[in-house]
Amino acid sequence: MYTTNAIEARNAQNAMRTLDVGAPAAKAAQPVSTLGAQQNDLLRALSREDLMLLFEQLEFVKLGAGQRLYECGDQIDYAYFPTNAIISLQYVMADGATTEIAVVGREGVAGLSLHALDRANCDAVVQAAGYGYRLKTEALRAAFNEGGALAQQLMRYSSAMFAQLAQNVVGSRHSSIEQKLCRWLLDRLDRSMTNELKVTQETIAQMLGVRRESITGAAGKLQEEGMIECRRGLVVVLDRPRLESYAGTCYRAGRSAALQLND
Helix, strand or coil: CCCHHHHHHHHHHHCCCCEECCCCCCCCCCCCCHHHHCCCHHHHCCCHHHHHHHCCCCEEEEECCCCEEECCCCCCCEEEEECCCEEEEEEECCCCCEEEEEEECCCCCECCCCCCCCCCCCEEEEEECEEEEEEEHHHHHHHHHCCCHHHHHHHHHHHHHHHHHHHHHHHHHHCCHHHHHHHHHHHHHCCCCCCEECCCHHHHHHHHCCCHHHHHHHHHHHHHCCCEEEECCEEEECCHHHHHHHHCHHHHHHHHHHHHHHC
């Protein structure tokens, strides 16, 4: 096992490593730091020793809005641990219609592939630009197979993600369009640093698989009731407690599962 001093020395040599996803070369130098990595909840849950052992493989990445990290059927080469970016997991139909099935932010990881024959079962698209860390799939599998804190956190996160997927299925069938919109906004708000969401109503409609006119009507109703304010390409949440109350039990159940990860 490496000593702490040896690991720190190795990290100092790698401190200038950074990667802009999709770019041919790294841009401005940015250190891979313990503090930075701990902005992701899964990485923060690790002991310093366990986290330091991942530093050889961790890469700091800039995630741009609209970037496609992988597509359905792809072999997944990297797992992404967002810090302030938001990644949308989507299923694209043959006719091009897109439906969002889950969302990943600083609480989790996108691209979790624990078996060599695994292939992506959805597309992963960066919806809100930001940063994160990525880890080669082989390195993540090796760390998982060793057991310990990382393996436990990944299993807990997988359970929470399943709960999110289950609530999405229930909500899509039994929730009103206003409730769907509330939950969609809250899912982003939970992973955002502010109460402002840069998103168009057209994008929301696409992710929810409904007509844009339906979102326009629902957003207008929520705005009239003082819960949100809609501007061009921007939604500002004014009254989160009321928005949560309006979202219904599906949101609260999914949120409860996510919060248990920090227990």
